[in-house]
Amino acid sequence: MRLAELSERSGVSTTTIKYYLRERLLPPGRRISATQADYGEEHLRRLRLVRALIQVGRMPIATAREVLATVEDESLDQNERLGTAVAALPQGAESGDGAAQDAADAVARRTVDVLLDELGWAGRSEIRTSAAREVLIGAVAALGRLGYPCEVRHLRPYGRAAVDLGRQDLDLLEHYDSVGEQVEAAVALTVLYEPVLLSLRRLAHAAESTQRFGGATEP
Amino acid sequence: MRLAELSERSGVSTTTIKYYLRERLLPPGRRISATQADYGEEHLRRLRLVRALIQVGRMPIATAREVLATVEDESLDQNERLGTAVAALPQGAESGDGAAQDAADAVARRTVDVLLDELGWAGRSEIRTSAAREVLIGAVAALGRLGYPCEVRHLRPYGRAAVDLGRQDLDLLEHYDSVGEQVEAAVALTVLYEPVLLSLRRLAHAAESTQRFGGATEP
Numbered sequence: 001m002r003l004a005e006l007s008e009r010s011g012v013s014t015t016t017i018k019y020y021l022r023e024r025l026l027p028p029g030r031r032i033s034a035t036q037a038d039y040g041e042e043h044l045r046r047l048r049l050v051r052a053l054i055q056v057g058r059m060p061i062a063t064a065r066e067v068l069a070t071v072e073d074e075s076l077d078q079n080e081r082l083g084t085a086v087a088a089l090p091q092g093a094e095s096g097d098g099a100a101q102d103a104a105d106a107v108a109r110r111t112v113d114v115l116l117d118e119l120g121w122a123g124r125s126e127i128r129t130s131a132a133r134e135v136l137i138g139a140v141a142a143l144g145r146l147g148y149p150c151e152v153r154h155l156r157p158y159g160r161a162a163v164d165l166g167r168q169d170l171d172l173l174e175h176y177d178s179v180g181e182q183v184e185a186a187v188a189l190t191v192l193y194e195p196v197l198l199s200l201r202r203l204a205h206a207a208e209s210t211q212r213f214g215g216a217t218e219p
Numbered sequence: 220m221r222l223a224e225l226s227e228r229s230g231v232s233t234t235t236i237k238y239y240l241r242e243r244l245l246p247p248g249r250r251i252s253a254t255q256a257d258y259g260e261e262h263l264r265r266l267r268l269v270r271a272l273i274q275v276g277r278m279p280i281a282t283a284r285e286v287l288a289t290v291e292d293e294s295l296d297q298n299e300r301l302g303t304a305v306a307a308l309p310q311g312a313e314s315g316d317g318a319a320q321d322a323a324d325a326v327a328r329r330t331v332d333v334l335l336d337e338l339g340w341a342g343r344s345e346i347r348t349s350a351a352r353e354v355l356i357g358a359v360a361a362l363g364r365l366g367y368p369c370e371v372r373h374l375r376p377y378g379r380a381a382v383d384l385g386r387q388d389l390d391l392l393e394h395y396d397s398v399g400e401q402v403e404a405a406v407a408l409t410v411l412y413e414p415v416l417l418s419l420r421r422l423a424h425a426a427e428s429t430q431r432f433g434g435a436t437e438p
Contacts, residue, residue: 041231132421166423204385
């Protein structure tokens with residue numbers, strides 16, 4: 001496909017695509033004339049990934065270039081490529097540009113409504129008005145825009161894990177005597193356990209990936 | 220206790236404590252002479268929270284002051300105080316100052332070793348060398364330094380949730396055909412699902428807190 005179609009299908013402007021090409025975040029197309037190049041599905045996919053890293057992951061261009069170099073490095077085995085690329089990602093990005101009112105946003109709102117309903121939270125005012133709900137909708141919309149899996153069935157295990165952890169976290173709070181102490185602990189534990197959760201998920205990826213794809217045996 | 224003892228027990232320098240007092244992040248002590256004040260256990264606790272917000276949560280002073288004002292606001296009920304304070308927190312801070320080699324760090328290393336052993340990951344090279352393991356140790360050490368729960372039994376539910384999610388995430392990857400696509404998707408899904416997970420945990424807190432402490436019935 002030509003640059004215009006790549007732009008149309010990806011939703012990324014031709015100016016931005018040219019910028020990514022200059023910055024070597026996107027491999028060059030197959031040249032078909034002095035001024036035109038042909039792009040394939042792999043360019044579309046790569047463009048989605050670049051958007052995920054830079055827009056959602058808020059990654060500096062230089063870091064994104066390194067991550068993409070690892071993704072491409074065929075001298076590494078799959079598990080090494082996975083591990084190295086993911087290790088370069090900053091942890092805990094907030095989701096996308098927030099209030100984009102597009103089709104992906106509308107789909108994400110419906111998906112999140114169904115999920116919250118399943119979790120028994122749908123009608124509750126503390127959920128409806130929560131900033132976290134908007135973050136969640138933004139994250140699901142970002143997944144949708146980039147063509148990654150984000151249906152209720154994909155989100156459900158995350159929702160269930162959150163319910164379990166929420167219960168355990170509140171159990172911890174009840175060990176504090178006064179309301180003041182409980183509120184203080186809630187704030188501190190929310191912040192301090194987020195890196196615990198994200199780093200354990202990354203370790204789980206490394207372990208599971210090695211188990212499935214890794215050649216090397218245990219040392 | 221005097222300022223010197225507050226500093227000694229909290230591990231925060233007297234200069235920093237005076238700065239927090241000036242910035243109204245810490246309530247004033249009870250004045251006992253023109254130049255001296257007396258501080259209580261509530262100051263020690265508050266100091267831990269301030270460190271959690273500013274050092275670990277990397278929160279601007281002005282935001283921390285707002286969060287603390289909510290924590291203190293006794294005109295709100297417990298659930299409102301919890302909800303409002305936690306809603307003001309930025310999502311997904313990385314853990315502390317990294318390479319502090321203190322007693323808390325040594326304890327955290329041992330705790331993490333036991334946890335990873337339980338999860339079946341202890342001897343594995345991809346885990347031992349992972350940056351996420353260092354983030355985890357840093358986060359556990361930060362919890363320990365601030366006197367918050369961070370034993371293996373507190374971390375275990377997080378570890379189990381991570382194992383489940385890791386498995387589901389890798390199942391998703393197997394739907395992609397080529398190794399290249401799998402690696403790209405792994406990178407994108409790692410970044411894009413982190414805000415999903417953190418925001419669902421916050422929603423679970425809101426729901427569980429309302430259930431346990433909230434007065435208001437469902438609208």
